[in-house]
Amino acid sequence: MTDTAEFPPDDEHEPSSGQSGWLTPEEIAAARAQLPLVYVDAVPVRVDESGDVVSVGLLLRATPLGSMTRALVSGRVLYHERVRDALLRHIEKDLGPVALPQIPASPQPFTVAEYFPTPGITPFHDPRQHAISLAYVVPVNGDCRPQQNALDLAWLTPEEACSDTVQAEMVNGQGTLVRQAMAHVGRLD
Amino acid sequence: MTDTAEFPPDDEHEPSSGQSGWLTPEEIAAARAQLPLVYVDAVPVRVDESGDVVSVGLLLRATPLGSMTRALVSGRVLYHERVRDALLRHIEKDLGPVALPQIPASPQPFTVAEYFPTPGITPFHDPRQHAISLAYVVPVNGDCRPQQNALDLAWLTPEEACSDTVQAEMVNGQGTLVRQAMAHVGRLD
Amino acid sequence: MTDTAEFPPDDEHEPSSGQSGWLTPEEIAAARAQLPLVYVDAVPVRVDESGDVVSVGLLLRATPLGSMTRALVSGRVLYHERVRDALLRHIEKDLGPVALPQIPASPQPFTVAEYFPTPGITPFHDPRQHAISLAYVVPVNGDCRPQQNALDLAWLTPEEACSDTVQAEMVNGQGTLVRQAMAHVGRLD
Amino acid sequence: MTDTAEFPPDDEHEPSSGQSGWLTPEEIAAARAQLPLVYVDAVPVRVDESGDVVSVGLLLRATPLGSMTRALVSGRVLYHERVRDALLRHIEKDLGPVALPQIPASPQPFTVAEYFPTPGITPFHDPRQHAISLAYVVPVNGDCRPQQNALDLAWLTPEEACSDTVQAEMVNGQGTLVRQAMAHVGRLD
Numbered sequence: 010m011t012d013t014a015e016f017p018p019d020d021e022h023e024p025s026s027g028q029s030g031w032l033t034p035e036e037i038a039a040a041r042a043q044l045p046l047v048y049v050d051a052v053p054v055r056v057d058e059s060g061d062v063v064s065v066g067l068l069l070r071a072t073p074l075g076s077m078t079r080a081l082v083s084g085r086v087l088y089h090e091r092v093r094d095a096l097l098r099h100i101e102k103d104l105g106p107v108a109l110p111q112i113p114a115s116p117q118p119f120t121v122a123e124y125f126p127t128p129g130i131t132p133f134h135d136p137r138q139h140a141i142s143l144a145y146v147v148p149v150n151g152d153c154r155p156q157q158n159a160l161d162l163a164w165l166t167p168e169e170a171c172s173d174t175v176q177a178e179m180v181n182g183q184g185t186l187v188r189q190a191m192a193h194v195g196r197l198d
Numbered sequence: 199m200t201d202t203a204e205f206p207p208d209d210e211h212e213p214s215s216g217q218s219g220w221l222t223p224e225e226i227a228a229a230r231a232q233l234p235l236v237y238v239d240a241v242p243v244r245v246d247e248s249g250d251v252v253s254v255g256l257l258l259r260a261t262p263l264g265s266m267t268r269a270l271v272s273g274r275v276l277y278h279e280r281v282r283d284a285l286l287r288h289i290e291k292d293l294g295p296v297a298l299p300q301i302p303a304s305p306q307p308f309t310v311a312e313y314f315p316t317p318g319i320t321p322f323h324d325p326r327q328h329a330i331s332l333a334y335v336v337p338v339n340g341d342c343r344p345q346q347n348a349l350d351l352a353w354l355t356p357e358e359a360c361s362d363t364v365q366a367e368m369v370n371g372q373g374t375l376v377r378q379a380m381a382h383v384g385r386l387d
Numbered sequence: 388m389t390d391t392a393e394f395p396p397d398d399e400h401e402p403s404s405g406q407s408g409w410l411t412p413e414e415i416a417a418a419r420a421q422l423p424l425v426y427v428d429a430v431p432v433r434v435d436e437s438g439d440v441v442s443v444g445l446l447l448r449a450t451p452l453g454s455m456t457r458a459l460v461s462g463r464v465l466y467h468e469r470v471r472d473a474l475l476r477h478i479e480k481d482l483g484p485v486a487l488p489q490i491p492a493s494p495q496p497f498t499v500a501e502y503f504p505t506p507g508i509t510p511f512h513d514p515r516q517h518a519i520s521l522a523y524v525v526p527v528n529g530d531c532r533p534q535q536n537a538l539d540l541a542w543l544t545p546e547e548a549c550s551d552t553v554q555a556e557m558v559n560g561q562g563t564l565v566r567q568a569m570a571h572v573g574r575l576d
Numbered sequence: 577m578t579d580t581a582e583f584p585p586d587d588e589h590e591p592s593s594g595q596s597g598w599l600t601p602e603e604i605a606a607a608r609a610q611l612p613l614v615y616v617d618a619v620p621v622r623v624d625e626s627g628d629v630v631s632v633g634l635l636l637r638a639t640p641l642g643s644m645t646r647a648l649v650s651g652r653v654l655y656h657e658r659v660r661d662a663l664l665r666h667i668e669k670d671l672g673p674v675a676l677p678q679i680p681a682s683p684q685p686f687t688v689a690e691y692f693p694t695p696g697i698t699p700f701h702d703p704r705q706h707a708i709s710l711a712y713v714v715p716v717n718g719d720c721r722p723q724q725n726a727l728d729l730a731w732l733t734p735e736e737a738c739s740d741t742v743q744a745e746m747v748n749g750q751g752t753l754v755r756q757a758m759a760h761v762g763r764l765d
Contacts (some may be wrong), residue, residue, distance in 0.1 A: 114245055198699065492715060493713065497684075
């Protein structure tokens with residue numbers, strides 16, 4: 010999923026760890042090594058009046074090693090959080106508060122991306138954990154401003170987003186997920 | 199589908215029948231008796247910020263015999279028209295020009311409703327024809343004003359729309375289609 | 388989900404808890420109180436040659452209090468297990484080794500059932516945990532023999548499975564899930 | 577869709593044209609120029625025990641001009657025929673009577689392929705007509721023997737079926753449809 014640590018900001022939303030029976034960060038890390046975690050992946054798109062996808066929004070991020078990667082909006086579903094609320098929260102976190110996303114009415118994802126810590130089992134890989142991610146195409150109407158650790162948000166045509174150049178800039182199989190999304194909306198060439 | 203004749207207004211969009219090789223209204227009627235026609239059904243909904251369905255819009259129509267029925271937005275896909283354009287056209291035709299529908303990015307319908315001229319083959323029935331209808335849930339954000347032959351547009355909660363009372367006011371299986379739509383969006387009790 | 392403890396048999400499949408960094412049963416229980424768990428729900432069906440659903444298989448189970456409930460095939464996805472393998476494993480566990488299930492080719496579930504420990508947030512409820520369950524309709528061709536703690540497997544028609552009587556025998560929202568499944572396959576009346 | 581005339585064999589299934597009000601072949605041809613026709617496209621696949629797609633079946637056909645093309649199972653839905661019955665009929669017609677296809681329980685297609693007589697509107701094109709095709713991935717378990725005008729049926733891996741070489745051998749956008757199908761089943765690289 011993303012190269013940046015996703016847990017700390019999330020954990021601010023969680024009850025304080027002083028609570029009786031609550032896991033410490035070390036225990037969370039241990040759980041992470043033994044349970045699949047639930048994620049959501051959102052493919053932000055601009056659509057025209059007929060719903061046809063005009064462009065795909067990809068975040069530009071710098072890796073700890075200084076190279077640039079493009080990424081989807083992605084993050085964990087918290088305890089006692091609905092999938093649709095997690096989707097909204099991560100989109101607002103990454104695209105800002107006025108992106109005006111159209112969260113899907115149906116919980117049916119277009120696919121389930123299984124990120125394994127071992128590469129090669131599926132097209133998806135996450136060295137940190139086993140994440141099972143519900144993937145949605147999410148039209149956004151408003152003004153998107155990359156937040157936090159994203160350097161930029163670029164809107165590419167479906168053709169550009171599926172091109173070899175852009176695919177090479179995506180990691181952990183998210184390039185494949187973009188192409189699956191474009192196939193789903195009828196925009197894979 | 200609808201109780202009102204749907205062909206005449208549509209046919210205004212088609213090339214004139216004087217064109218060489220073009221079917222006359224009689225021939226269209228004959229074709230209708232021998233080919234399945236392609237339709238779209240739209241279930242108009244209001245959603246909250248998280249995409250959760252808050253209410254369902256049903257048209258109120260008077261039948262030729264004077265009784266009242268509730269109906270979905272429904273109509274034929276024309277020759278050389280994309281499904282998404284047919285969906286937009288029928289929503290604007292029935293809900294007015296400022297309904298601001300969010301036409302789905304994906305052509306994947308939540309179901310295919312097969313309206314047979316013979317009752318009982320599927321839950322759907324259309325005495326006039328065999329229609330194969332691609333069904334979509336369509337959030338609308340704008341101001342909806344029933345047009346043409348609809349008397350009113352009522353916004354009901356998912357629970358009300360699935361209630362026995364409202365179901366009894368729908369014909370040709372559209373009540374079932376509403377319940378299938380609510381099942382799809384996770385709002386069937 | 389099920390009323391029976393689902394973790395112990397699963398944990399036999401997991402690496403031994405002596406392993407460095409591995410959670411103890413107490414820690415697993417704690418994780419369970421702080422992370423949503425990934426589940427699969429399978430609706431076993433018999434289909435005819437055209438794929439039309441003829442009957443739905445429901446397990447009959449005795450609760451600790453001695454009452455009878457009907458249940459779907461349901462269980463957790465393990466660490467490093469693919470969703471499709473979890474689906475196969477739970478079907479074999481509940482229906483026996485020669486059920487010959489047709490595991491779906493696509494990972495796209497027909498819905499995502501969110502079981503919350505708090506009732507009323509969604510139609511689904513699990514007092515033990517927050518489980519996010521990917522739900523699939525799974526045709527089975529072979530001989531099904533209820534295993535383990537199930538007393539029987541009953542094949543009901545879609546109409547029977549959606550009837551008030553049978554719905555009242557299902558718990559935690561699984562009755563709703565059966566009706567959503569029947570809506571998805573076009574067999575909700 | 578296919579390069580071979582698809583209507584004559586179909587029409588054998590239809591009531592005789594002597595029937596009152598029945599269209600003559602000329603009138604059918606005229607209707608074809610003014611109404612979108614309903615088709616089904618089936619992507620035949622072999623799956624393993626877990627439902628994972630192992631290979632894709634493509635028909636090898638000779639065009640009237642003598643070149644070779646690869647094609648999906650494809651054909652029209654007849655008047656008063658259910659979509660699932662059309663799917664079964666076309667698979668048996670093209671793959672033989674013992675292919676043992678697993679027709680999907682749900683009528684929800686993975687996509688809707690809109691074949692326009694004008695190229696470029698969608699990725700799909702059919703010079704003869706406007707066809708709206710419901711597309712399904714169909715696992716087949718039995719022995720497949722190409723029938724009628726197909727010279728051969730080749731089983732390719734998902735990677736081979738999506739390769740540039742094989743894609744170049746498909747016409748009218750069916751190569752895109754194969755890639756959309758592989759995206760849907762999680763086998764698009």
